Amino acid sequence: MRRFMFVGGLPSHICNLVSFLRFGQVESLAVETAEDAATGGSVILPADDPAALAFTADELKQYASFGAHDRAPEGFKGKVFAARVAAHHFAEGARANIEARLQKQGAPLIPAPQASEGAMEEVNNG
Amino acid sequence: MGNEILRYQQRSYLQIQTAFDAIPNTGGAATVAGSNCALVRRFDTDAVQQEIERSDKTGTLDKLPAQGGRKSGTAIWEGNMNGNGSPGVAPDCSPILQAGFGKVPTIVAATSVAYSLDDLLYYLAAWNFNAPNTGTQQVAFNSLVTQLEFALGGDEPTVTATLEPGWVLDNDQMADGTTDALAKGGLTAFPNEPATPVTNGTFPRGFDIAATIDGNAFDEILSVKIRLAVQRGLRKDTNAVYPRSGFPGPRLISADFSLTDNDGASMRSLKQKAFSRTAINIDFTLGQTSGNTWDFALNNVIVPKPKYGDQGSRRKIDFSNAVAYPSAFNAKDQFTLAIR
Numbered sequence: 001m002r003r004f005m006f007v008g009g010l011p012s013h014i015c016n017l018v019s020f021l022r023f024g025q026v027e028s029l030a031v032e033t034a035e036d037a038a039t040g041g042s043v044i045l046p047a048d049d050p051a052a053l054a055f056t057a058d059e060l061k062q063y064a065s066f067g068a069h070d071r072a073p074e075g076f077k078g079k080v081f082a083a084r085v086a087a088h089h090f091a092e093g094a095r096a097n098i099e100a101r102l103q104k105q106g107a108p109l110i111p112a113p114q115a116s117e118g119a120m121e122e123v124n125n126g
Numbered sequence: 127m128g129n130e131i132l133r134y135q136q137r138s139y140l141q142i143q144t145a146f147d148a149i150p151n152t153g154g155a156a157t158v159a160g161s162n163c164a165l166v167r168r169f170d171t172d173a174v175q176q177e178i179e180r181s182d183k184t185g186t187l188d189k190l191p192a193q194g195g196r197k198s199g200t201a202i203w204e205g206n207m208n209g210n211g212s213p214g215v216a217p218d219c220s221p222i223l224q225a226g227f228g229k230v231p232t233i234v235a236a237t238s239v240a241y242s243l244d245d246l247l248y249y250l251a252a253w254n255f256n257a258p259n260t261g262t263q264q265v266a267f268n269s270l271v272t273q274l275e276f277a278l279g280g281d282e283p284t285v286t287a288t289l290e291p292g293w294v295l296d297n298d299q300m301a302d303g304t305t306d307a308l309a310k311g312g313l314t315a316f317p318n319e320p321a322t323p324v325t326n327g328t329f330p331r332g333f334d335i336a337a338t339i340d341g342n343a344f345d346e347i348l349s350v351k352i353r354l355a356v357q358r359g360l361r362k363d364t365n366a367v368y369p370r371s372g373f374p375g376p377r378l379i380s381a382d383f384s385l386t387d388n389d390g391a392s393m394r395s396l397k398q399k400a401f402s403r404t405a406i407n408i409d410f411t412l413g414q415t416s417g418n419t420w421d422f423a424l425n426n427v428i429v430p431k432p433k434y435g436d437q438g439s440r441r442k443i444d445f446s447n448a449v450a451y452p453s454a455f456n457a458k459d460q461f462t463l464a465i466r
Contacts, residue, residue, distance in 0.1 A: 009417040010211025010327040014160065017322050033322060040161025040324030043212040066211065069416070084212055084236035091215075098159075105152045 001028045005052040007083040008043030009066055020044070023069070023080075024060035032101075035094035043087045051086035054079045128260075135257035137323055138166045138203060140221035143249040146371060147311060149267045149295075150251060154314030156265075158253055163323035164218035167284065168204040171254045171266040173197065173294040197309075197367050198360065199291035201252060201266040206329040207276070207283040209418030209465055213237050217465065218326055222287045225250050226274040226354055227463075228374075238466045243458040247358060247372045251311070252289060255319035263319070267311045268292025270358050270372050276422065278412055279349030279384075283332035283420075292360055292369045308368050330413025330420065337383075340399060340406035342392035348384040348442060350410050352422055354461060355380075379450040379461040381408065381424055387434065387441040400429040400445065408448070421464045424450040 004027060006012065006020035013019045014037050018027050026047050029037070038044055045052055059079070063072050069080065139162040141150050150157045176195030184190060209217050214236045217223075224230055229244035250269040256262070269291040277284045297316035299305045337344040357375030364370055387393065399406050405426040412420040428451070433444045450460035 008210065008212040008215070008326070009415070010209070012211075012326045013324070015163075015323045015325065036159050036161045036322070037324045038161075040159075040163065041210050041215050041218055041326040042324055043210070043215055043326075081236050084214065087212075088214060088235035102152045102157055105155075 002031055002034065003028050003047035004034050004044040005047045005049075005083075006042070006044050007052070007080065007087055009069070011066075012037075012042040012044075014042065022064040023066060024055060024064055035097055038087070038091040038094040039098060043084060045083060045087040045090045049083075049086050049090075051079070051083040054082065129258055131256050131258075131261045136166065136169060137255050137319065138164050138169045138205075139253035139255065139320070139323070140164050140219070141251040141253070142221050142224065143251050143267065146249055146268055147292075147308065149265060149311035149313055151312050154312065156313055156315075156317040158251070158265075158317055158320060160320040160322040160324045162221075162253070163320070163325055164205060164222070165208065165325050166203060166205045167282075168202065169252075169254050171199065171201045171252065171264045171291070171294045173199050173296075195367075196362055197293055198362060198369060199266055199269075199294040201269060201289035201291050201294070202286065203252060203289060204284055204286040207285050207332075207412070207420060208325075208327045208329050209413070209415075209420065211327040211415065211417040213417040213466055214239060215326075215417070218324075219285060221248075221250055222271060222285070223274070223463070224248055225269075225271040226287060226356070228356065228358075238464055240462060240464040242462045243354075243377060243460070245374050245458075247374060249292075249372065250289065252291070253319075257319075259318045262296050262298055263316060264294050264296045265311070265316075266291035266294045268360065268369065268372075270360060272356055272358060274354040276352045277350075278332050278335050278352075278410065279347070280332045283329055283412055290360055327418060330415065330418050332412070334413050336411040338409040338411075339392075339396055340408070342395065344385060344392065346386040346388060346393075347410075348386065348437065349382075350384075351382045352410070352424070352461075353378075353380050379424065381427070381448045381450070382444070382446045383408075383410075383448070384437075384442050384444045386437060387443040393443075396429065397432055397443075400431055403428055405451065408450075416466070419466045421466060423462045423464070424448075425460050426451040426453055 006025045178193040178195040225248040227241045228246045232240045251267040254264040269289040273288040275286045300316040337347045355378045360369035408424045410422045429448045
C-alpha cells in the first residue's frame, strides 16, 4: 500500500473502493490499483512526490472544492499545473508497468488469430 | 426463476485492439480492466447472422429450413459527454472518439486533449457487462465506429456512436463447446466484470453553449447536433463467415443547429452566407470548467438555406445538414474536437 494524492478537477471513482471527491484528497491504495486508476483517468500521484508536497495544508483546505480553483491565486494554480504534469507522468509510467506485467505473465500480448484468414470455417451452422 | 437483469446495472468497458481478431488478452485471458470503464446511457450489442433461405422447390408449399449465413453484429453506444475535469486527461469514452476520428488524440499534459481526423482504422473491443455476472455478458469486437453524433442543447449533452462489430461474443457462447474459434477473439475464457471500475468526471451542462459562427457570437442557440459519419466498414463479401478485415471510407461531417430568429446584423449575415453558399467557420464550445470544456470546430462549412418555425412565443430558425469541408485535398482539417 502507498499513499496517493488526487489532483483532478472533478470527482473520480474507483468503484467499490474509494471515491475522490475533493482536490488534495489522500488515500492509501495498492500500487497496482493506483496504476490501473491512473491509466483509467484518475488524476493521482504519490503523496510523497515533490509536486504533491508543494501544497501547503492551508491551500489544500482552502481549495479542496473543485469550484474554488477559479478564484485561487496564480501561485496555487502553478502548483496545480505542476502536480497534474506529475500525475500525467505517473500515469504514463503506470501504463508501462501494466504492459510489462502483462507480458511477464508468459504469453505474447496479442496471440495470433486461431484460424487462417479467409478460411471458410463453417458451411451450415445454424 | 432466475435473477432478473436490471437495466441500470450495466457498464461499458472500451479497449482499442492492437490486432484484428484479437480481443486484448494474455494467453487467452482478457486484459479488460477497471481503467477501461466508461459509463453509458444506453449500450446495445447484438450478434447478427444472416438467414439464407433455400430456393429449392420442395413439391409442396412449404420451405425447407434456412441455412445460417454470414455473421456480424450491431452496436449502439450512447453516453453523456463526461469530461475528466483535469485538462490533458482524456475522457473515459476516449477509445470511442479515437476510433471515430481515426486518429490517436493529441494530448498536451495538464493542458488539452485534441481529436482530429485521419484515415486510420481502430478496432474496438467494447465490453457490455451487466450484473449479476451469471447473466449474459458480451463483448463486441473487431468493432469499427461508423458514426459519432454529439447532441448539445438539452440538460445532458450526449455522444452516440454507431459501431459495426465483427462479432458479439458472450459468456453463453463461450461456455458452449461448439462455438468456433474465430468467434472467441483469442479468448479461452470469458472474464467477469473488473472488480474496481474507474470512472471520472461529469458532463458540462448541455445548454451551456458558446457559439461563434462566422466570427460572430450568437446567444440564441437552442440546439446543436454534430455528426461525423465515416463509410468505413467490415468486408462481408469474402469467402468467410465472419468479416475478415475492415476498409476505410469517405467522411461526412455535418451539423444541424437551431436558433431563435432575430433581426441583428450577425443573423442577417449568416442568412446571406447561406443563400450565397459562402463557406464559413463555426465553433461550438460546451461548458466553461477547466478540463471539461468541449470545443467543436467546424471549418469551411456550407450552411444550408434556413427553415423557419415556431418555438414557443418566438420564431426559430433551423439550419439542417450544414456540411464542413477540408481547406485543401487531404487536409483533414474540417473538424476538430478539443477538450480543455
